[in-house]
Amino acid sequence: MDMNVRWRAHWIWNDGEASPRNEWWCFRKTFYAAEGSHKGVRLSITADSRYVLYVNGEWVGRGPARSWTSEQSYDTYDIGYLIKSGQENTIAVLVMHFGVSTFYYLRGRGGLITQLEWYEGNKVLQTIATDSTWKTSRYLGQDSRSPRMSCQQAFAERIDARLWDSSWWDPSYDDSAWPAARIIGEAGTEPWTELKARDIPLLSEEAVYPARVEALHKVNPISWTTSIDVRNQMDADSINHCNPIGYIGYIATIIRVKTTTIATLGFPNATSHLPSISINGIRIDKASFTGTAPEKYIDIELQPGDNFLLLDVTNESDHGRNLQLGIDSGASFELISPIDEAGIDDSPFISIGPFDLNEIIDHQPVRPLSLNNETYLHLQDLSAAADLKKCLQWVKPISNALISRDNVFVACIWKNNKMSLPIPYSVQHAVTSNPEPAVIPRYEGADTELIIDFGTELSGYIAFELEAAEGTVIDFYGFEYMRDGYRQDTYDLDNTLRYICFEGRQSYVSPIRRGLRYLMVTVRHAQFPLKLYKVQMRQSHYPVADIGRFQCSDSMLNDIWQISRHTTKLCMEDTFVDCPAYEQVFWVGDSRNEALINYYTFGAIDIVERCLRLVPGSKRQTPLYADQVPSGWSSVIPNWTFFWAQACKEFVDHTGDLAFADEMWPHIRYTLDHYLEKRDERGLLFIKGWNLLDWAPIEQPDNGVVTHQNLFLFQTLLSSAGLARLVGDEEGAITYESAASKLRESINRYLWSDDHQAYFDCIYEDGRYSESFSIQTQVVAYLCRSADVEREAAIKRHINKPPETFVQIGSPFMAFFYYEALVHMGEFGHMLDDMRRNYGQMVDMGATTCWEMYPNFAVNRANPNMPTRSHCHAWSAAPGYFLGAYILGVRPGALGWEEIIIEPQVAGLSWARGSVPHPSQGRIDVSWRIMGDNTIHLQVWLPRNVQATIKLPTGYEGVIERFDI
Structure with a gap:
């Protein structure tokens, strides 16, 4: 650099x-x-x-x-x-x-x-x-x-x-x-x-071989596939941003056949929208579709000649999920443009419309779409291309640029048939450093499919070397999970690569980053058996050393800590990212928790600083700061902004970097002042935005007073007042402390239910209070210290023994805050039990990384059989922090860790040992073992110039040994 x-x-x-x-x-x-x-x-x-x-x-x-x-x-x-x-x-x-x-x-x-x-x-x-x-x-x-x-x-x-x-x-x-x-x-x-x-090191890159070839199949592809960028067709300007688009309109094509034919029309990725369909003017009832969501299929009868296919693609919120479709038929067919004016660069598809269009920005007013356009309604019965003359002003050819030649994802998940076959041992050569190639079996009239298991989740670049005949097609499809015959496909993620070979031996390294554990490799159109010399992932992540360590008497907790560390590493790129597969996006709120986990597993500093510095750049989009950056989606999750401000203070606390505090303080003031402008006459934050905290059915409307947001704003004001004093802005500190005090008073006046002895989740725009209560809101209230002594006692009871009628914790992300509440209560055993119960399910199901959601929680999944969406999600790696901070007991006692506190917690374990990175002095090693009913032997290895307060767990006596390193 x-x-x-x-x-x-x-x-x-x-x-x-x-x-x-x-x-x-x-x-x-x-x-x-x-x-x-x-x-x-x-x-x-x-x-x-x-x-x-x-x-x-x-x-x-x-x-x-x-x-x-x-x-x-x-x-x-x-x-x-x-x-x-x-x-x-x-x-x-x-x-x-x-x-x-x-x-x-x-x-x-x-x-x-x-x-x-x-x-x-x-x-x-x-x-x-x-x-x-x-x-x-x-x-x-x-x-x-x-x-x-x-x-x-x-x-x-x-x-x-x-x-x-x-x-x-x-x-x-x-x-x-x-x-x-x-x-x-x-x-x-x-x-x-x-x-x-x-401002960060270049990322690491190393070749990783797979563990084994998991399966071998003989497969037959379907006839035709494609992907259509309907959003860009309906709104050409949408290439400049990622905000959802609402539109009203159709796309259409002609399917030409020679004889009466039955064809299967499939939409294998209808996660958010399944078009209404008519063929030759006959509407197809959506209830007639077969297939497990999000895959939808329907058999249609095609008449000799031209068959007019009309898809009503009206969509109230298209974020850019392409329309993926396929047609399969035993008879030959051809797709023809319905208009004579189609040019050489135009596809066989046309669009009709949009009859109305809007752009959706979650923190701004949005004009609703009007579905009452007479032309749009009349065209629902359009039965032939000739009838398009009634609406030529609305017709536009779809350029080939917006229509893929094929859809490898669809071809990989939708097949005519599949036959499982035993795997010759020689095929395993493909996943080893054996100089002899794997000779991939070739089947006449069919394709050959391998499924390769890398043994663990990875993030990086596919690389391979092979020998093939010219024109051999190899499709690579990466996915994250399979078990007991079930394969979880990456709906809404086309994680594929198609490579068409020249004659002879060749190698290729993909320049496209992707995350996966399993790799489906399908060999198509091979004239002779393909020789596969190697398949690798060039694993790439932020360069870190595995400084943090954790082991204890519970092997399940050891496995949970390991998957937490591995998850965090895979989600450290040029910023923290949410996941290596589906998104690879720097989500601002996620990164606050990821930073704390990283402090305890790797101790990296530059990546945290870089992430925090990127956020204020979003003020070009909104003074409230966007929830993911740098991004074309101008979205706001208020809590994510509050977490960013808190993370800035935590970074200063961790590193002692006052110059960074000086740099960021004006940006924090800028956005918090704009949030304070959103208070209503009651003094509560009343805001339109994506008012998210957890993937759970909390009443958290996108426009209204959301209790957890008011609580986190209260906490952020106090945290920022502390940062203000570090940079010498006493006036700013007093201003935010005063605002926090007034907000706390409003929260307790308007958002507490005496009947339920709990905080409401929200007040809707029309003044209605939420009907349900959630553990999430009570957790945040406890963490933010908003309640008086009596109310705090009530919410502690809810947290310790959640009422069945309350909305329960829905994601490992929310568990981070839940664990924060439990450790402040001293409920360390309760915390470990929750880890064993929820993270233990992941380990038992073969996870090598932490999942985005708990396997028993089915909200926001394309398919109810999926155990989670993303199988590697850093917002879920909380144990990587809590086991080091509380079971080993290593926490900062002063700015920059110039002093530390070591106070391990037993929580039913008989021993624990491990390491925690120090931000400037190497690391701290801790080992403790129970010697009797209430006797403990605690050993600590510390940098010699670091001051430490070392405490035995409450109720224990024993020996403390300190060793300087």
Whole structure:
């Protein structure tokens, strides 16, 4: 990393579209390096949207770190060891431009900027920079029509290796036919008005082999699949943001057959919306569909000639989940555009509408859609393409760019038939370092499917090496869970890669990050058995050491701690992310808990600081700060903003970094002042937004007074007052303490129920109080110390023995706050029992990481048989913090851990030992063992200059031994 790059380079691109949809471009520069010039060489680089860098044919790195476009992050590499002095050298860069906003990227425009410098000390001796002497070419083997992976992410991967020389990054490659790159502008050119050096280390990357081939199947594919970006078709501007879109309209096509035919029409991923369907004007009752949700299938009769298929795709909230569909038939069929005006770049589909359109931003008023458009209602009975002349002003062809050539996800989960076969031992060669390849069986008239188990959840990049005939198609599909014949498919995540082979031996490393445990590999159209030499994941995460340790007399708790640590590691990328598979998004509220878990498992500091610094950039979208950043979704979860402010104070407490406190304090004041403006005449926070705390049926309306939010605002005001005093803003501290006091009074005046001796969950917009009560609200009330002594005693009873009529804890995320409440009550055994009960279910079901939801909690799942949605979710890794902080008993006693408190809790265990990272002094080791009924032997290894207060558990006597290290 270098904070002082003086940019002489220009941003470059090609002569094509400024911001194309899903295009990969290659850039090369060949130069002569003088004798002895291989030392002191650094290369700085960034690109929009992502890059992969090669020097002299060697892979160097990938990036950049996610950032706001106006504060574009760049990376710096020391590459002297790769430079060949006295010879020609080549820099090659693959740039993957999204062309759409995602939950981790805001649409900019295509661009690359790179600067290579030879230096001696601080003196730059020579510079090679991006300019018009660089060469560029489209990566012709990449299919820009591949579908979106999900509404949160960019695009799935489709590679035809026959169309592109895989050695394009090699110095020997002849790029003489490539055109010159076009200069866009100097560093500082919009939209990248500032370039900021990467503020965290580059991510680690290591090859991991699978554990075994889990299954072998002979399969037959269905006839035809595709994916349609209906949201972009209905609203072309939606590429610039990720806010949900509501629209009213249709899409249509013609299915042409020669004879009367029965075909199956399938929507294998109808998680949020199943279109209303008519064929030749005959409407199909949705109740007639078969299949377990979200998969829906219907048999339709097709008449000889043209059959008009009309799909009513009206959707009140389309977040970007593509319409995935397939058609299967024993007879041949063809899809034809219903209009004569379709061009060469148009698909067989058209859209009709939108007859109404809106954009939904959760913290702003939204105009509802009008379903009363006469043309829209009349077209419900449209029976033939000829009738489109009645509404030509509403008809628009759908470009091929929005229609995938195929849908690998659908092809992998929807098959005509599947036959399980025994696995020859030689096939296991594919998952080992054995130099002999696995010869994959070939079946006449069918495809071959392997399911490979990596043995644990991973996050990174698929890599493989094989030998195949030209045109052999290999589909890779990553998923997270299978057990006892059940496979959980990744609905709403197209976690696939299609690779079409050239003749001979070849290898490929995917540049698309993905999370998975299992990998389905389907070999299609093979002319002879494929030789698979290896399949790997290049595991990638934030570079950490496993400093934290935990073991105890309960093996289940040991397993729970291990999966908590592994989960946290996999969710540490260039920021904390919620999960490595479905989203890969930096959710602001999640990261507060993730930071605390990381402090106790890895002790990483820079990643926490980076996450906290990113949040204020969202004030361009809202002064309330967005709940995930940097993102095209302008969404607000007020609690997430409050957790961020608290996390800033906790970071300062953890590190003692007062300069960071000074930097962040104005941003905290800015957003809290805007939240205080949302108080109503009662003095309560009354806000429109995504008022979330837990995946549970709490009454937490998107517009109204939500009790847990008022409580967390109260707590945040007090926490921020403490931060104000650290930076010398006494006036600010007094202001927030006063606001907190008034809010506490309002909470207790308006939100307490004497009848139930509990806090209501909410007051609705119309003044109604919530009918139900929740454990969640009582937990937050206890944590925030809002109640007087009598009321606190009542809510403690609810927390310790939850009434059956109360809404119960619904997610491991909420369990973090629940555990905080339990340890403050001294209920350590209760906490461990809850871990055993809920996390123990995950371990018993083979989990290697913590799940997003408890397996016995079915809210927000596409399929009720799913044990959870995401099988690796860092918001769930609470045991990684609590077992170190309370069972080992290591907690800070002063700013920056200059003093610590060690007070272990027995909680029914007979021994425990482990390590906790110290933010600046290495680590603290603790070991304790029960020697008798109430005797304990406690040993502590501490940095010699760290002051510590060491206490025995209440009710125990024994020996304390301190060892300085």
